[in-house]
Amino acid sequence: TQLLEQSPQFLSIQEGENLTVYCNSSSVFSSLQWYRQEPGEGPVLLVTVVTGGEVKKLKRLTFQFGDARKDSSLHITAAQPGDTGLYLCAGPDSSYKLIFGSGTRLLVRP
């Protein structure tokens, strides 16, 4: 069974600080996705990484896929209150079902 573990589970930081969220697995994934979910809403896709070692940037968010395609990280520079939410990583298993990590709940205090 392919599993995705995210760390940390919770993160509370001050506006302007940097942070990194990790998504790890013992299995190889063909791709990994990152979603952000706000209260009362469904998750919103942020990015998909496909190639080992790939780095993608979305404004202040930087996503990296590990060389072995078993892990990924999300780095936020100068966090803002609008970044608050639940960050989820997800990847398709061998039968194309999307598996989600347990999530990182981020709170950015003004």
Next chain:
Amino acid sequence: KAGVTQTPRYLIKTRGQQVTLSCSPISGHRSVSWYQQTPGQGLQFLFEYFSETQRNKGNFPGRFSGRQFSNSRSEMNVSTLELGDSALYLCASSLVRDRVYNEQFFGPGTRLTVL
């Protein structure tokens, strides 16, 4: 382009009842997937429908079922509700250009409370 819509947004039922949730995918999206989200188990895959056929199924009991119509709209049904079925039920649609990517576009969810 309109996003994924789900109805109803909130639902309260009692144990033993059954419930039907509805989902309209983004126009042009032919794949619809359903997920259950709870604080304890996180987001878990229920099933996926494509061209009115169930293409994939998660590890849930037979009380959970679904279907897809010719216009890609989908419904899921939960029979004989249990307290543990209380959750946010999310529907997602995708273009299915490549199943390796399987990028999902989620609706706002239906919050089901079982009393």
